[in-house]
Amino acid sequence: LTTPDQTESQRRLLEELEAVRLLIPSGVPGVYGRSATFERIVAGVDHLITRQAAATTDVRVTFPPVMPRRDLERIGYLSSFPHLAGSIFSFEGEEEDALEMEQRAVVGEDWSEFQRRTDLVLVPAACYPAYPAVAGWGPLAPGGVTLDLGGSYVFRNEPSLDPARMQIFRQREMVRFGEPEVVAEWRDTWASLAVELLRPLGLDAAVDVASDPFFGRAGRLLARSQRSQELKFEVQAPIASDEPTAIASFNYHQEHFSSVYDITLASGERAHTACLGFGLERISLALIAAHGTNVEAWPAAVREQLFTSAPGT
Ligand code: ZN
Numbered sequence: 001l002t003t004p005d006q007t008e009s010q011r012r013l014l015e016e017l018e019a020v021r022l023l024i025p026s027g028v029p030g031v032y033g034r035s036a037t038f039e040r041i042v043a044g045v046d047h048l049i050t051r052q053a054a055a056t057t058d059v060r061v062t063f064p065p066v067m068p069r070r071d072l073e074r075i076g077y078l079s080s081f082p083h084l085a086g087s088i089f090s091f092e093g094e095e096e097d098a099l100e101m102e103q104r105a106v107v108g109e110d111w112s113e114f115q116r117r118t119d120l121v122l123v124p125a126a127c128y129p130a131y132p133a134v135a136g137w138g139p140l141a142p143g144g145v146t147l148d149l150g151g152s153y154v155f156r157n158e159p160s161l162d163p164a165r166m167q168i169f170r171q172r173e174m175v176r177f178g179e180p181e182v183v184a185e186w187r188d189t190w191a192s193l194a195v196e197l198l199r200p201l202g203l204d205a206a207v208d209v210a211s212d213p214f215f216g217r218a219g220r221l222l223a224r225s226q227r228s229q230e231l232k233f234e235v236q237a238p239i240a241s242d243e244p245t246a247i248a249s250f251n252y253h254q255e256h257f258s259s260v261y262d263i264t265l266a267s268g269e270r271a272h273t274a275c276l277g278f279g280l281e282r283i284s285l286a287l288i289a290a291h292g293t294n295v296e297a298w299p300a301a302v303r304e305q306l307f308t309s310a311p312g313t
Helices: 008-019 036-054 069-074 095-106 130-135 180-201 216-228 256-261 280-291 300-308
Strands: 023-025 032-034 066-068 087-091 115-122 145-155 168-178 206-209 232-237 245-254 272-279
Touching (some): 008 023, 036 145, 036 280, 036 300, 066 069, 069 115, 087 095, 130 145, 130 168, 130 256, 168 280, 180 206, 180 232, 180 272, 180 300, 232 280, 256 272
Antiparallel strands (some): 087 115, 145 168, 168 272, 232 245, 245 272
């Protein structure tokens, strides 16, 4: 049965993915297990990007999928995307509270009053932990710095039956810090590099100006200004929606993060930042949508690029 947020072709793709066990349903929309074959596709895509990025990145760092709540508060996420944030709460109370919580939980009643917020939230965008980290390294050297964050799980509270809209998925991000012209040039270079990387995989990929799903009425204004200033680009490709789906995105933050964390250039001026994120699951799904669920039957040229020199294959 199709539901309001699921098109016929999304339903068909999800059914097929589950039937061949590329994705394993959890019972909650948008949260899946991944088969070894699915992870092999993800690793192949990750490896392709790593090879392309290696020449242009300075530092490789990895962050866990949780971050300090205070950082989410400071960057204004709760004003722009209150509907997407996931906060970590945990039990606080006496023994009788624990008993009462357990009794309610067992029968499926609401036990949230026994939970208190912790110092942690789930990471909603893979680059967020990078800004306070780089700020802590002191003023940037001339030319700035480029971080490769690898693939990292992020959470968005948006349950959906569209297999391309997961609640927890991996963004493979790079972040550029530096002078405004250096950052703008990096962003433009990667916009064409990303398409050159994805098209030979048989994906009908194209770059377009985009905007974020900001919350509420003020959010619509933010989205319009983001579009008119061309601060966000997306690489889009067909998956299972009527419109092509974003499989990579470029965000130019100008001084937003450097003003929050005081990230400066050697001159003392504020640095600019931009990030580039590839959606590892979405690129994998776009490949499956283009070439089918039987990876052994994919075109030889595509298999060669993804699997030949990938580690462990
Ligand atoms: Zn980012």
